Amino acid sequence: xxxxxxxxxxxxxxxxxxxxxxxxxxxxxxxxxxxxxxxxxxxxxxxxxxxxxxxxxxxxxxxxxxxxxxxxxxxxxxxxxxxxxxxxxxxxxxxxxxxxxxxxxxxxxxxxxxxxxxxxxxxxxxxxxxxxxxxxxxxxxxxxxxxxxxxxxxxxxxxxxxxxxxxxxxxxxxxxxxxxxxxxxxxxxxxxxxxxxxxxxxxxxxxxxxxxxxxxxxxxxxxxxxxxxxxxxxxxxxxxxxxxxxxxxxxxxxxxxxxxxxxxxxxxxxxxxxxxxxxxxxxxxxxxxxxxxxxxxxxxxxxxxxxxxxxxxxxxxxxxxxxxxxxxxxxxxxxxxxxxxxxxxxxxxxxxxxxxxxxxxxxxxxxxxxxxxxxxxxxxxxxxxxxxxxxxxxxxxxxxxxxxxxxxxxxxxxxxxxxxxxxxxxxxxxxxxxxxxxxxxxxxxxxxxxxxxxxxxxxxxxxxxxxxxxxxxxxxxxxxxxxxxxxxxxxxxxxxxxxxxxxxxxxxxxxxxxxxxxxxxxxx
Numbered sequence: 001x002x003x004x005x006x007x008x009x010x011x012x013x014x015x016x017x018x019x020x021x022x023x024x025x026x027x028x029x030x031x032x033x034x035x036x037x038x039x040x041x042x043x044x045x046x047x048x049x050x051x052x053x054x055x056x057x058x059x060x061x062x063x064x065x066x067x068x069x070x071x072x073x074x075x076x077x078x079x080x081x082x083x084x085x086x087x088x089x090x091x092x093x094x095x096x097x098x099x100x101x102x103x104x105x106x107x108x109x110x111x112x113x114x115x116x117x118x119x120x121x122x123x124x125x126x127x128x129x130x131x132x133x134x135x136x137x138x139x140x141x142x143x144x145x146x147x148x149x150x151x152x153x154x155x156x157x158x159x160x161x162x163x164x165x166x167x168x169x170x171x172x173x174x175x176x177x178x179x180x181x182x183x184x185x186x187x188x189x190x191x192x193x194x195x196x197x198x199x200x201x202x203x204x205x206x207x208x209x210x211x212x213x214x215x216x217x218x219x220x221x222x223x224x225x226x227x228x229x230x231x232x233x234x235x236x237x238x239x240x241x242x243x244x245x246x247x248x249x250x251x252x253x254x255x256x257x258x259x260x261x262x263x264x265x266x267x268x269x270x271x272x273x274x275x276x277x278x279x280x281x282x283x284x285x286x287x288x289x290x291x292x293x294x295x296x297x298x299x300x301x302x303x304x305x306x307x308x309x310x311x312x313x314x315x316x317x318x319x320x321x322x323x324x325x326x327x328x329x330x331x332x333x334x335x336x337x338x339x340x341x342x343x344x345x346x347x348x349x350x351x352x353x354x355x356x357x358x359x360x361x362x363x364x365x366x367x368x369x370x371x372x373x374x375x376x377x378x379x380x381x382x383x384x385x386x387x388x389x390x391x392x393x394x395x396x397x398x399x400x401x402x403x404x405x406x407x408x409x410x411x412x413x414x415x416x417x418x419x420x421x422x423x424x425x426x427x428x429x430x431x432x433x434x435x436x437x438x439x440x441x442x443x444x445x446x447x448x449x450x451x452x453x454x455x456x457x458x459x460x461x462x463x464x465x466x467x468x469x470x471x472x473x474x475x476x477x478x479x480x481x482x483x484x485x486x487x488x489x490x491x492x493x494x495x496x497x498x499x500x501x502x503x504x505x506x507x508x509x510x511x512x513x514x515x516x517x518x519x520x521x522x523x524x
Contacts, residue, residue, distance in 0.1 A: 003155040014038060017201070070417055073204035082283040085340065089387050091409055097454035098410040098447035118482040119357075119392060121456065122490075124467025132461045134470050137399055139234060141330045143292075145300025148233040151392060152471065153178035153456055155448075156381050156402035157203045157238070157306070159187025161260045161272070161344035162409075162419065163252045164436035166444075167428045168192040170411045173441060175199065176450025183402065186238050186274060187251070188263050189226050197443075200317050202307070204294070205238040206248055207274035208397050218280050220297055227298035234331070239278070239307040240289070240384050242339030245353045246310070248274035250344065254422040255431040284314075284321035285521050292327045304331035306381070308339070309359040316512070319370045319503075324521045328375055332358050332367075336382025340405045342419040342429060356382035357396065361495035363475065364397030369503030371510065387458025391466070395474035396491045403455075409453040411444040447457070 014034045037057055052059040061225050078088060082368035089110075096103040111118060140147025155175055160168045162185065175182045182198050184190070184204025187235035193200050202224075206214065211223035227235060240246055251260070251272040262267035267431035287305065295303045309315055322328055336356025341349070354362070360380055367373040384390060390401045405413070412426040424430040427439035459471075468474050476491035483489055496511040508516045 011072075015254050018340060065132045085338070085383075086385070086405065086409075086415060091415060093357075094385065094409040094451060096187035098451040099451050100155075103454065114357070114482065114486050115344065116484045116486075117480055120480055120482075121388065121391060121395075121462065122478055122480065122487075123465045126467045127243065128464045128469040129471060130428075130464045130471075134463070135456055135460065137377070139331050139400075141304045141328050143295065143328055144302050144330050146302070147330075148181075148302050150233075150400055151178075151452075151456070152394075152459065153384075153452060154181040154201070154400065155407050156404035157183040157185040157241075158404050159185030159251070159342075160190045160192055160410075161187045161255055161264070161431070162429060164373050164424075164427055164430050164432075164439065165192050166436045166439040166441055167194055167408070167411050170439060170441045170444035171407055171448055172196045172198045173445035174410075174452070177445060178449040178452045180452055181233060182234065187260075189229075190230065190263050190441060190451055192366045194229065194231055197231060197430045199233045200229075201234045201236050202227065202232050203238050203481055205274050206276070206278045207264070207266075207272075209266075209274075212265055212524055214265075215481070216275075216279065220293075226296075227301070232298070232301070233304040235298055235306070237278075237290065237294070237303070237305040239288075239305050239337070240310070240353075241306075241341060242308040242335035242337045242353055243341035243347045245275050245308040245337070247345065247348050248275070248276045251342070252422065254421055257431050260431065284318040285325060285520070288319060288321050288325050288327040289327075291329050302330035304329040304333065304379075306333035306335055306379075308353040309362060310339055310354070312362060312512075313515040313518040314513050314524045315363065316366055316503075317521055318524060319366050319372070320519050321371060321521035322372060323504075328372065331377040331379055331400075332363060333379040333381055334363050334398070336380075337383040341470075344348055348512070353393055356380055356393065359399035359435075360393060361491060361497065365496065365498040366512075368500055369498035371501045371504065387455050387460075387462050388460040389443045390455065391462045391471075391474060394471050394477045396476050396495075406451065407448060410447045412439055 038402040041056040044052040044059065047053060051062055093103045094264050135152055136149050137152060138147045155171055155311055169192050172182055172193055173196040176196045182193060182202050182487050183201040184193050184203050186203050186207065186209060188210030189202050194302055204211065206219045211219050211226060213219050226506045253269050253271045256266065256269055256272050256326050258268055264272060290304050334356065336359060337353030338355055363378060364373065377399045378397055379400045379402055381402040382395035384393060384401045384403050385406050391403055409429050411428055413428045414426055418424050419429040422430050422432055424435060427436040463471055463474065466474065466478050476495065476497060479491050481491065481494055494510060498509065502509060503512060503516060
């Protein structure tokens with residue numbers, strides 16, 4: 001049958017070569033190529049291995065093509081707009097700005113501006129000059145003793161372990177040179193986050209890595225000692241992550257080497273899994289008690305929490321707990337469901353949680369409706385790439401933006417999608433020291449600094465072009481969204497933005513009424 005054709009041709013070839021050897025001794029070298037094919041075919045036929053036993057030798061081509069198919073799609077089949085999670089245009093823009101190029105584009109937009117879902121902004125003929133001071137904003141509410149003067153754009157949570165030491169060091173040095181902050185991710189505060197003196201946001205996940213007891217509970221004294229470091233500017237409690245909400249962190253065992261195990265205080269070589277929920281609390285009131293506990297231990301630095309919005313009633317329960325206890329976080333980081341991760345169950349990554357453009361208007365409105373928004377900063381995290389993305393997120397409810405994968409591109413990531421395999425080809429997302437060595441820290445730190453600077457410049461320029469002298473003047477009405485009927489509606493029409501204190505009086509507005517009624521400070 002034809003499925004054995006290639007194997008049969010190999011057998012014919014070896015017979016012909018054997019016949020030629022007496023008169024042409026050099027033909028014996030051909031056996032070095034043919035005999036392995038014969039041996040492979042015998043092994044394939046003798047082994048019941050699905051495709052290979054039915055298609056000996058040639059069946060291996062199927063697995064070879066499958067192995068290289070991601071690269072074929074990325075380099076030959078994708079157009080500039082179709083790639084996922086980041087398309088080629090986004091990646092090229094990040095790399096151009098990181099390399100110091102302008103990132104300009106010729107001949108007009110390539111987007112279908114009438115396609116449903118297309119977002120754009122309204123500019124003004126009264127262009128404003130936005131002062132440099134608008135690039136920074138203070139984080140720290142009335143209960144904070146040491147507010148942090150934050151850049152409007154910072155490095156989002158990425159753990160050492162998910163990233164190589166070289167990637168963390170390059171980002172840390174770039175952040176130090178550019179005057180912005182690096183979030184540690186839940187993998188713990190490591191020497192690499194402190195090496196070059198950048199401002200650090202220490203993220204505390206449910207595994208309490210770097211400040212945990214032997215049984216996995218929170219260690220107050222260990223936390224106090226490390227949080228007192230002057231480079232640690234803020235503390236972020238991770239409740240959930242956009243790419244894997246209600247799942248906890250996950251570092252494959254192939255990446256848990258001796259160093260990672262020592263830093264995280266977990267067994268070497270085993271999958272490092274965080275609990276889905278925090279052992280220290282299980283209610284909104286308990287969360288705020290934990291906020292106050294950490295704020296006291298770290299000496300009054302800003303303390304907040306990060307979450308992906310799921311059930312709206314649960315976030316409103318946290319708001320009710322704020323009102324009941326009087327304890328306020330200094331900031332809330334909203335992680336969109338489209339956020340990234342090194343490893344996650346595909347169903348959680350694809351199907352759970354609100355996207356950032358849905359979550360931000362809700363969180364902002366909930367805080368406004370409770371009369372708390374002016375005391376709490378909101379940070380947006382999830383698919384922020386450009387200055388326009390920053391304008392978009394701040395207009396619909398954020399104060400600050402965090403970026404993760406764009407910073408990975410800046411240090412050399414090529415979106416090979418091997419983050420979970422420890423075989424990252426660029427040395428960014430691996431614990432293989434030989435692979436990580438390919439990432440040149442000093443060079444890539446410059447890229448990080450330049451990408452940050454260019455993105456902030458773009459953000460400030462667009463803000464002024466929209467007639468706003470300060471980012472605080474951006475509103476949901478500035479951003480329009482193309483609907484399926486090709487009409488455009490601004491975000492103020494798409495979402496219910498509450499007035500100050502509106503949740504505290506009757507009747508509660510319809511979009512919030514049912515969730516507000518179900519919300520409780522005593523349970524999630």
